[in-house]
Amino acid sequence: MPGSTLTAVNYTLGSEHLTYEDIESRFGSEAAAKVFKGSGIRNRRIAAAGVCGSDLAFQSAGELLDKRPELRERIDLLVHCTQTPDYLMPTTACLLQERLKLRKECAAFDLNLGCSQYVYALSVAHSMLVSGVAQCALVTTGDTMTRTIHPRDRAILPILGDAGSASILEVSGANTDAPGFLGFELGTDGSGAKYLMLPASGFRQPRSAETAAEVTDAEGNTRTAENFYMNGAAIFHFAITVVPAAIQKLLGKLGLTFDDLDLVLFHQANQYMLDYLYKKLRIPPEKAFCYLENIGNTSGTTLPVVLAEAVRQRRVKAGSLVLMIAFGVGLSWGATVFRAPAELIAGEATS
């Protein structure tokens, strides 16, 4: 059976800036300092008014296709990941197929997951490539989660940013030393769904006067049931429990150890959390890489962003063994290990 490999990754950030100084002027210097201490996030990138997550994905994909125009005729699978779609229907992936001028013999569907979406989408695309259902896959992500935050929620507003991405997967050799995905570890704990949620956002709890009522918590954060909610302590507990276990399970399954890995990339949720995970797992600095201080937590797009940056900064080389793990909304998590190809395009840069 053939394998599949990632050959290109690119991302687009929201064009607007929400700076440390903006947070200071809105919530006070003490609150701004506290946010930076607790998250490591100084500035954020926000989508301009009217821009959807799909627009950010479209730009990322367009730039990749400009670099490799022959792919327009080859891509026969488009998986778009979002929790802030253009519409509930039709599927945003169908709109992207038309906007990107991909051929009609192209399967296109959305994958509705949050922070873990990228690894899940890679696993789906990989499975469809190795089984022969598709030959060349475009995986896009794009969310504008900042639109869901109450403007007076000082706990969440300074954390999130908006971004989109595009990645190309192609069929590769079956040899275990060949570039490509070595395996995946996916998991779910729906009992924690309430800890990361947009409550009045669908058909279970329709929007009403009640859901629009503002509530202010003990720490002075105001939100409604129509706004994004996160229980930070619960998510931190989830992350430092699940992430080490999932990584150990994946490495065990693949017969690998941390010594075999060249780079370990986490979902860029919060620098404090990432520092602790690297420390807890005894991953040395030369195998760690983070990129969130000046863009914020861009939900499901953080992994393609940090991967592309790692490529641009020469941290991924031909044959590098890279582990990526994402975790969050659901609660849901996914991890993968892949061997980098000789040429991995990252926007303007190539490994």
Added chain:
Amino acid sequence: MSDEEFLMRFGEVVGQDPSSLALATELKMLEGWDSVAYLGTTVMIDEGMGVVVSPEVFVDAITIGDLLAAARAAQG
């Protein structure tokens, strides 16, 4: 972890002189007891006692001693 060591490490998390803290000190009286301190306390307990306490502990605990008791209970 002894009571004294727990108080010393907890004082570092909330930015308060450990000598001013006791196991009976109420958490709500501490200026530094906030959502960032929850994370710091979780890490402090994980590193020092080898357990990750449930997030409900931070909702239910009234005193510093309640946090230590929950951590020791998690150790089994």
